Amino acid sequence: MFEELKESNLFSKFKVLNKVKENDVVTSFYLASVDKKVLKKHKAGQFISIKPITEGDKSSEVRQYSLSMKPGEDFYRISVKREDKGLISRYLHDNINVNDEVEITEPLGEFILKDNNKPLVLISGGIGITPMMSMLYKAIEEGRKVKFIQAVINSNVHTFKNELRDLAKKYDNVDVEFFYSKPLDNDKLGEDYQFEGYLTKEWIEKNLSKDEEFYFCGPLGFMKMIYDALKAMGVSEHYINYEMFGPSADLSKM
Ligand SMILES: Cc1cc2nc3c(=O)[nH]c(=O)nc-3n(C[C@H](O)[C@H](O)[C@H](O)COP(=O)(O)OP(=O)(O)OC[C@H]3O[C@@H](n4cnc5c(N)ncnc54)[C@H](O)[C@@H]3O)c2cc1C
Known part of the structure; x- marks a missing residue:
């Protein structure tokens, strides 16, 4: 499907409204339609495809980025991890700035939060946080009980830490747990993160229930x-x- 997108006319021009460095490796881009058209409301978990390079032999290169904001905003937010040798993630970080234009598709993808009122568990590792954020916002809107488990290395790469803490404080139905595999000396257990080390099978079996609905990415x-x-x-x-x-x-099958 992604190959076909290169030639498709599903793309339209968007302008960068804001560029926010989330941490050492992840930067968010806030995008609005250049034609000021009303944005299609995405389903929590969907992604857009982007063609940020406008000239030269790399101008047809397409990559996918999950939408990381609440569905229904008047902007799209993507949050991109910079891959040291990656073509598009580096290009976005290093060359795309506020007011620049990029081409993106409408929201796409079938990894979406289904209608259900089972208690929800959202688990992310590293940059897999992005679709989970959107699902979290949707679950909050629906008043669903949700456990949000985020595994990262430490506070240097802890994407959306403050946004998540604010949501957990504000909504009683949201429980957020952070795992740091290699906390920094000044990362405080019980404050910055709740568990040291990796998320494990044993932890999952002990702390989660088979009667919940699970979504994960990492x-x-x-x-x-x-x-x-x-x-x-x-x-x-x-x-x-x-x-x-x-x-x-x-x-x-693995
Ligand atoms: C549905 C979906 C949703 C996604 N959502 C997100 C998201 O929200 N955020 C996000 O950051 N990413 C997301 N991705 C991943 C994203 O689409 C890109 O694959 C990613 O950003 C890397 O693209 P790139 O062009 O920078 O790297 P590429 O140039 O495609 O390289 C791919 C990998 O190979 C490595 N590599 C490339 N060249 C070399 C080399 N010469 N030597 C050694 N290693 C090399 C790069 O470091 C990189 O890790 C998503 C992907 C999918 C399919």
């Missing part, structure tokens, strides 16, 4: 561990939802 090994833990707990496939940021794969 590195492949992280997702496979979560998938196996949930299956071992007896969670039905119907309530296990995940997305890969790389080539897609079926965790049940």
